[in-house]
Amino acid sequence: MIAASPCTRRVCGTISLVLALGLPVPAAAATAADTASEWSDGESWRTRIVSAVTAAGSRPTLPLGLQVALDDGWHIYWRSPGEAGLPPTLTVGPASENVASVEFVWPAPEQSVEQGQLVTRTYAGNVLIPIRLHVEEPGRPTTLDAGIDYQVCAQVCIPVRVDTLLHLPAGAASPSSHARIIAEAEARVPGPPQAAGFERLTAAFDGVRTVHITADSMFELDTSPEQIVALLEGPEGIFFRSDHATVSADGKTVAVVVDVLPPFDAEQLEGADLGVTLVTGSANAYRQLVLAAAPASTGGDLTLGVAFLLALLGGLILNLMPCVLPVLGIKIARLIDAAGQDRAVVSASFLATAAGIVASFGLLALLVAAVRAAGLTAGWGFQFQIPGFIAFVAVIVLLFAAVLAGICDIRLPIRVNRWFQAAGGDLKGHAGAFAEGAFATVLATPCTAPVVGTAVGFALTRGFGDIVLVFLGLGLGMAVPWLLVAVRPGLLAMLPRPGPWMGRLKLVLALMLLGTAIWLLSVLHSAAGVxxxxxxxxxxxLAVLAFAVRTAERIVPVVRGAGLASLVLAVLFPAMAGYTGPGDRMPASDPLWRPLNPAAVPHLAADQVLLVDVTADWCVTCVVNKRLVLDRPPIRNLLEVGDIVGLRGDWTLPDSDIAAYLATHQRLGVPFNAVYGPGLPEGEVLPELLTADAIIEAVQRAKRAKVR
Structure with missing residues (x-):
């Protein structure tokens, strides 16, 4: 079989429809009669049905087209629209004559990202979707009474309904002035791989979150890798994003990496029927196949049981991470207050704190699962991308610092205290201890301890139950020290005897919390502005000052009410101000680090070594990695002399491209660091806590292919 070149096939595709119909090619298109329904005008779009022929002729199928003219910025959807949108549909009305059935034939669409993160497949501009009308009796006059429904979208989506009528008389069929645009649209319809010039088109699932598409072409492709996408249609409710493509040196082998968008169940994909549309521009192919399994690139051997054990270990290590150090102040203060108390009271208090930790992790799991089920991006520490949440935590930390320093105290209404006591509880003790556990959880999330990223990344590729189980494992691990004291309250006897040192220690701990509040305000500045x-x-x-009022009992309720109002406004104002997108943020630049473009990484890594650093202002572990490793010799020396190229991505604010990039490596949190190069084309992910030795060893492995 001899395959035509891409250019030749495009020309052939343009006239193939006319030849297939057995029609004479007109000497001039202007002499052909127009055959189209009336335009139906909308706000920013126009719709009609057009015909490639002037009459019904004698063939059993008539070539028509749905033409939608869209203003700039508007689009409609493909047959499989992705995470949002509805495709066009056509209903045959009662006024139709000689119509057996109609069907759309779908040209290759573009992959789009809407609202910053929803992956869709769309058409824009002057859209022509071919229609094949099958007649009941060839040669008879044919009338199509069409009811067309579709969704047109820009910043908002609008449902459109068009009722239109197209009549084709009996007689010899000649090409109309619309024949060319219909034929060109037909030429963009993906066909069988062999007809499109591909000897092979396969798909393999890595068992984690990636589908690898491979195609061997009979001719050299004249399309750049950036223009190649693979559009997958699989089980209902599972969505895909074509990430990046590579083309072999001879231009005949195409490899496309396609991300499976969470949440999803990997078992649904293994052995599932999959429709693969490969769009290269010069040749578009479609194949229906059964998805095969392939070795996982990262984390493929991880099971739910192993992930749970890693979560337990990671939660325990979180107690030693920098972002939890301020909470250590509250913990030590609790130990000081507990010294000398009845052991049963101490055990109950520490159990309440452990319960607060575990319950908060459970609530965080529910929140993450709900956000991801809504089609949004959520990972470890994602809540610190929300200005209102940052403001809320900063306010709470500041109040804790003021209470610990003895500046003020916060009392709940008398009725609430009486109700809780009537229920048999100690509100100040147990509820306060529970709140401390919840607070510890909140401040732990900006840190990623070793193995936490692996466990969380695994959970976020799975279903709801797995997410909850792994997050509860993190909570149990972090609660271990509290559970230990609850079981063995006699351990408190090891503390020094109470004395004046306790007040001085509480003041030092209050200053630690004040420093945390200042840091949180700096993060808020990055997210919401000055x-x-x-x-x-x-x-x-002002709220702290209001709660510090202890005299003039008559005005205390009024002043404290004003303090409470100040707290509410302190949270609501940043939440309402928010931000309009990642473009608002202008992070400080380092000339040794280039901005990360995930799509360009595979091409850059072909002939140079890359060090990728994805960071965020709210990520304490990221700051530690920068100051102790990345910004110091010998790593900085490697960047300065050009031995490695640094690529830095900023995830302080939500960024769908970075989120998708992290997902390809089974990570949905920061810090994230990886090394790429000729010897590591798929990249090697580094530990959450970096060391210079780990980076240098990975760099050497990445260079090996270059030496050969």
């Missing part, structure tokens, strides 16, 4: 941060800080200070 004015919301200044307002939140000022209102929080």
């Amino acid at each position: 004015i919301p941060t200044a307002v939140a800080a000022g209102l929080s200070g």
Whole structure:
């Protein structure tokens, strides 16, 4: 079989429809009669049905087309729209004559990202979707009474309904002036691989979150890898994103990496029927196949049981991470207060703190699962990308610092205290201990301890139950020290006897919390800007002053009510101010680090060694890695002399491209670091806590292919 070149096949595709119909090719298109329904005009779009022929002729199938003219910025959807949208549909109305059935034939669409993260397949501009009308009796006059429904979208989506009528008289069929655009649209319809010039088109699932598409072409492709996408249609409710493509040196082998968008169940994909549309521009192919299994690139041997054990270990290690150090102040203060108390009271208090930790991790799991089920991006520490949440935590930390320093105290209404006591509880003790556990969980999430990223990344590729189980494992691991004291309260006897040192220690711990509050305000500044941060800080200070009032009992309720209102406004103002997108943020630049473009990584790694660093202002572990490893010799020396190229991505604010990139490596949190190169084309993910030796060893492995 001799395959035509891409250019030749495009020309052939344009006239193939006319030849297939057995029609004479007109000397000039202007002499052909127009055959189309009336335009139906919308706000920013027009719709009609057009015909490639002027009459019904004698063939059993008539070539028509749905033409939608869209203004700039508007689009409609492909047959498999992706995470949002509805495709066009056509209903045959009662006024139709000689119509057996109609069907759309779908040209290759474009992959789009809507609202920053929803992956869709769309058409824009002057859209023509071919229609094949099958007649009941060839040669008879044919009338199509068409009811067309579709969704047109820009910043908002609008449902459109068009009722239109197209009549084709009996007689010899000649090409109309619309024949060319219909034929060109038909030429963009993906066909069988062999007809499109491909000897082989396969798909393999790595068992984790990636489908690998491979195609061997009979001719050299004249399309750049950036223009190649693979559009997958699989089990209902599972969505895909074509990530990046590579082309072999001879231009005949195409490999496309396609991400499976969470949440999903990997078992649904293994052995599933899959439709693969490969779009290269010069040749578009479609194949229906059964998805085969392939070795997982990362984490393929990880099971739910192993992930749970890793979560337990990671949760325990979280107690030693930098972002949990401020909470250590509250923990030590609790130990000081517990010294000399009845052992049963101590055990109950520490059990309440452990319960607060575990319950908070469970709530976080439910929140993450709900956000991801809604089609949004959620990973470890994602809540610190929300200005309102940052402001809320900063306010709470500041209040804890003030209470610990003895500046103020916060009392709940008398009725609430009485109700809790009537129920047999100790509100100040047990509820306070529970709140401390919840607070420890909140401040732990900006840190990623060793193995936490692996466990969380595994969970977020699975279903709801797996997410909850892994997060509860993290909570149990972090609660181990508290459970240990609850079981063995006699351990408190090891503390020094109470004395004046306790007050001084509490003051030091209060200063630690104050430092944490200042750091949180700096993170809020990165996310929301100067004015919301200044307002939140000022209102929080006023609230502390209000709660510090202890005299003039008649005005205390009024003043404290004003303090409570200040706290609410301190949270609401940054939440309402928010941000309009990642483009608002201008992070400080380091000339040794280039901005990360995930799509360009495979091409850059072909002939140079890359060090990727994905960071965020709210990630304490990221800051530690920078100051102790990345910004110091010998790593900085390697960057300065050009032995490695640094690529840095900023995830302080939500970024769908970075989230998708992290997902390809089974990570949905920061810090994330990886090394790429000729010897490591798929990249090697580094530990969460970096060391210079780990980076240098990975760099040497990445260089090996270059030496050969």
